[in-house]
Amino acid sequence: MRSVAEIEEHTGIDKNDDETIKEYVKRASEKSKLSRQQGEKLAEALASSVNAPDESLDEEVISLFEDLVSSVDYASSATKSSQKSEPESHSPASMDSTDASKASCAPITRSDEITSDILLSEISKHVRFEDSTQKVTEDLRFGQLNLAFRLVRYLPVAFLIPLLTTKIPLSLSPAREYAGYYQAFAFIRDPIQSFTYITLQESDAALHLSSILASPLVALGYVEGGRLVSFGATVVAAVCLAVVAKELFGRRVALLAPVALLANPYFIRYSWTIYPESVSVATTVAALAAILKYIRTSDEKWFYVSIAVALLGITNHSWEAIIGLPLVIVLLWRSEWKKITTTTIAIFSMVGMMFIATGFQPNPAETMKYAVINTGPGLLWSGEWWSRWFQVINRWPMPPYFAAHRLHMLLAFPTIGFWSWTARQRELGPDVMVGWLISGLTIPFFLPGGVNHSYYLWGLMAPMSLTAAALVGQIVDKIEQERTKGSAQACLRVIAIFAVIVASGSIVVHEGSLGPTQDAVDNFAYPASGPAGYTGGVALGRELKAHGVESRSDVVFVGNWSYNSFNGFYRGDAVRILTYSGVPMNGTWHYGAVPGARETSPELVDSKTQVNRDHCEAMVIRYNNGSTTVDGC
Numbered sequence: 001m002r003s004v005a006e007i008e009e010h011t012g013i014d015k016n017d018d019e020t021i022k023e024y025v026k027r028a029s030e031k032s033k034l035s036r037q038q039g040e041k042l043a044e045a046l047a048s049s050v051n052a053p054d055e056s057l058d059e060e061v062i063s064l065f066e067d068l069v070s071s072v073d074y075a076s077s078a079t080k081s082s083q084k085s086e087p088e089s090h091s092p093a094s095m096d097s098t099d100a101s102k103a104s105c106a107p108i109t110r111s112d113e114i115t116s117d118i119l120l121s122e123i124s125k126h127v128r129f130e131d132s133t134q135k136v137t138e139d140l141r142f143g144q145l146n147l148a149f150r151l152v153r154y155l156p157v158a159f160l161i162p163l164l165t166t167k168i169p170l171s172l173s174p175a176r177e178y179a180g181y182y183q184a185f186a187f188i189r190d191p192i193q194s195f196t197y198i199t200l201q202e203s204d205a206a207l208h209l210s211s212i213l214a215s216p217l218v219a220l221g222y223v224e225g226g227r228l229v230s231f232g233a234t235v236v237a238a239v240c241l242a243v244v245a246k247e248l249f250g251r252r253v254a255l256l257a258p259v260a261l262l263a264n265p266y267f268i269r270y271s272w273t274i275y276p277e278s279v280s281v282a283t284t285v286a287a288l289a290a291i292l293k294y295i296r297t298s299d300e301k302w303f304y305v306s307i308a309v310a311l312l313g314i315t316n317h318s319w320e321a322i323i324g325l326p327l328v329i330v331l332l333w334r335s336e337w338k339k340i341t342t343t344t345i346a347i348f349s350m351v352g353m354m355f356i357a358t359g360f361q362p363n364p365a366e367t368m369k370y371a372v373i374n375t376g377p378g379l380l381w382s383g384e385w386w387s388r389w390f391q392v393i394n395r396w397p398m399p400p401y402f403a404a405h406r407l408h409m410l411l412a413f414p415t416i417g418f419w420s421w422t423a424r425q426r427e428l429g430p431d432v433m434v435g436w437l438i439s440g441l442t443i444p445f446f447l448p449g450g451v452n453h454s455y456y457l458w459g460l461m462a463p464m465s466l467t468a469a470a471l472v473g474q475i476v477d478k479i480e481q482e483r484t485k486g487s488a489q490a491c492l493r494v495i496a497i498f499a500v501i502v503a504s505g506s507i508v509v510h511e512g513s514l515g516p517t518q519d520a521v522d523n524f525a526y527p528a529s530g531p532a533g534y535t536g537g538v539a540l541g542r543e544l545k546a547h548g549v550e551s552r553s554d555v556v557f558v559g560n561w562s563y564n565s566f567n568g569f570y571r572g573d574a575v576r577i578l579t580y581s582g583v584p585m586n587g588t589w590h591y592g593a594v595p596g597a598r599e600t601s602p603e604l605v606d607s608k609t610q611v612n613r614d615h616c617e618a619m620v621i622r623y624n625n626g627s628t629t630v631d632g633c
Contacts, residue, residue, distance in 0.1 A: 002434035080133040149255060149496055153242075156262040156503035157235055162513045163272040167534050168579055170273050172401075172524035173455075174570040175201040180226045180274035182585050183211035184218045189584060191320070191440045196360045200575070204367055206354040209283075209316035223580060226274030233282035234271035238262060240282065240289040241462055247292035248429035249470050252477070255496055256469035263503035266408055267461040268511065269525070276316050277458040283313030284323040284464050291330050295428075301337060307346055314350045321347050322439040322459055329435040335429050370449030379448045388451045399523040400510050408460045412441055416468050429470075436463040444593040528571035531626040537573040540620065541580025543630045547618040549583055556603045556611050556633070559622030573628060577620055 052478035169177035176424040179201035186194035195207065202208075210229055217225025236256035246254035270277040294302035306327065313320035323348040331340045369376065379385050389409045397403070417436050423430035440459030450456055472495055507513050512520030521525055527534040549555055550573055561574050569575075580587065605611060610618060616633035623629075 049302045089325060111174055112509055149493060152500055153240060153255060153259040153496060154235070155264075155500050156259065156507055157231070157238070159504050159513045160231055160234070160268075160506040160511075163511060164231055165224060166227065166272070167538055168224060168274065168576065169528050169570060171267070171526055171528040171571055172273075173275070174528045174567060174575075176225075176455075177274040178570065178575055178579065179203065179221065180208075180211050180214070180276065181185035181218070181579060183208045184215040184226060185582075185584060186586060187215045188219045193260075195357060196587050198361055198589050200588055202361070202589065203443060204318040204361065205276075205319070205357045207315045207357060208276065209312065210279040211633065213279070214274075224274070227272050230270060230272055230274065230278040234262075234276040235461065237278065237282040237285050240285040241466060243289040244292060244462075245466055245469060246287060247289070247296060247339055249473060250433060252464075252492060253469050253473040255492065256472055256499065257466050258470040259496060259499040259503055260472075261462065261465040262328070263506065264404060264461060264465050265501055265506060266457070267465065267512065268503075268507060269401050270455070270458070270461075272511070275455065275459075277455050279316050280313060280320055280458055280611060283309050283316065283459055284320055284459070287313065287323050288330075288432075291327050295330055295334060298372070310343075311346060311350045314347070314354060318351050318354045319443055319459075321351050322442050323438040325430050326435040329431055330428070333431070335365045367447070367450075372445040372448055374445055375449040380445065385451050399519075400506065401525070402454075403525050405454050405457060408457045408464055409444070411464065412437055412460055415464065431465065431468075433463060505557060528576075530571065530573035530575075530576070531622070532573045532628045534576065536582045536628070537576035540573070540630055541577045542580035544577060544583070544618055544620065547630065547632055549581060549617045552583055552585060552588065553576065553603075553615065554617035555581075556616050556619050558605055558608055558611065558619050559620070559624075559628075560606075561604055573622075574620070 034167055038400055064423065168181055182199040183202055186199045210226065211624060214226040214229045217228060238261055241261055242254045243255045245257035267281065287306045290302045290306035290309060292305065310320070310323055310327065315324065324343060325344055328340050331343065372380065388405050412529045416434055418434040419437070420432045423434060437460065440457070444451065448454065476488050476492045479491050482552070509517055509519045509527045510523045530537060532540060544555065555578070557574055561572070608621065611633065613633040619631050619633055621629050623632060
């Protein structure tokens with residue numbers, strides 16, 4: 001049996017420090033099958049009796065200890081732990097201690113007189129958990145000393161705030177911003193009926209949760225309210241990713257994970273634009289964070305929170321169902337077969353409900369036309385599909401958003417290989433990461449026909465960012481092993497501050513949060529602008545609203561409103577003018593003189609003589625010199 005002094009030396013536990021003993025034992029319990037209440041009971045029992053080493057513990061405490069040790073994979077480290085902790089000495093006392101330590105590797109039986117010292121000795125040698133026993137006391141101090149750093153890591157989101165009033169649409173995928181706005185606008189006017197008709201560029205993905213959340217803001221006159229929804233979802237995603245990182249990899253990685261996400265140029269574009277992907281990331285990461293808290297605490301409410309958030313995410317887009325794979329992997333670690341069944345049935349049922357709900361809309365989007373069952377699997381190994389990930393656009397070096405998009409796909413495969421190799425250690429973290437990355441890749445592989453859609457890789461944003469944080473965490477751990485704890489902590493803080501500066505600087509330079517920059521223009525992070533300019537288009541929309549226009553049929557666009565491309569048209573003035581006039585676009589999916597335009601589009605004529613003034617409230621006239629005015633009919 002180890003002496004009290006040897007236990008203190010090996011574990012770093014001060015026998016007079018009850019709080020450290022409790023923390024130490026609870027850390028071990030969290031990695032076992034013990035519930036939170038059981039772990040706390042065992043910790044309290046050991047802390048209260050540790051100063052009475054000759055007093056035997058009751059049967060319930062011994063039973064809890066046996067459950068703890070039997071449910072934690074410790075065998076491979078038992079010998080190493082003993083060898084590292086036992087001093088090499090040839091004194092009789094030392095030899096007796098070493099021999100007793102080796103003998104105690106055998107399972108404890110009820111015939112033994114079990115004391116707190118025996119249990120602490122066994123735990124210190126055998127129980128493997130993420131933070132080694134020597135770091136328990138230091139980790140308690142870590143939480144206090146790094147409060148400022150835990151707040152500073154979220155600083156980059158402050159630089160997103162000036163972008164929240166950017167006028168619709170953004171030059172990158174402008175039609176998608178119009179889709180988000182008009183879905184919200186339709187929900188305000190017809191909360192139920194809006195799901196039975198189509199709006200401008202609306203997809204057939206699901207119920208558009210992001211637009212529903214934006215609708216109260218739009219109703220209050222904040223036309224760009226979808227940007228605030230994306231911003232809020234970004235904060236939720238960053239906070240929840242910190243929770244996931246802590247549960248899987250410890251506090252150091254948790255310190256870095258949020259800033260790694262905010263420094264990701266691919267993710268940050270969706271953090272302030274009227275696209276649904278930030279809500280997708282937030283709901284899926286939150287669902288994973290909740291299921292991990294359930295595994296640690298055995299508190300049933302976290303399981304149901306996880307399922308509820310996952311199902312809520314599916315109402316945003318059906319492909320949020322991909323989070324089901326990492327959720328099931330987490331539950332498999334506890335062999336929670338009933339909950340695995342419940343999770344699977346709930347997710348598939350919600351996807352089915354969304355399929356039925358969207359069936360009421362005459363939606364021409366037809367997302368499934370991109371599916372591999374329609375394109376054929378041959379597209380996946382075609383040069384056309386793979387060249388997308390190596391495509392260079394605009395200039396070299398490539399703008400950060402586009403470069404990060406390509407890198408997410410190209411690095412996903414070696415990253416899966418890395419985590420698969422690490423998973424040989426039979427730890428939860430690597431297993432979850434493999435499942436999470438594979439789930440993110442299912443979208444581009446299941447919908448290969450949509451390879452030109454850059455948002456198809458949204459499912460990789462969080463796991464790739466967490467991977468970067470975990471790798472930095474491993475480097476810091478290596479520094480600690482080779483140098484000192486202080487050196488590792490100092491290095492961690494320097495890296496965290498540097499990452500915050502990089503993330504904040506990238507938002508300022510490449511997203512143009514403090515004013516337009518050439519880098520932001522090259523990165524397509526600026527409001528689309530037609531001949532009237534985006535501020536001019538907003539002013540014309542408000543002027544059109546003053547004419548009492550209530551529907552698109554009341555408006556006639558006179559002059560040259562044609563564009564040579566789909567995106568070119570949506571980057572022009574016409575749709576922005578209608579947006580800021582408050583004119584609904586019910587029943588209109590494609591607009592204007594573009595391929596696929598419908599008869600339901602607002603009327604386009606070449607001259608005022610062609611206008612039927614009996615069915616017109618206002619004309620938006622574009623002259624040959626490019627100037628635009630609004631006149632009554």
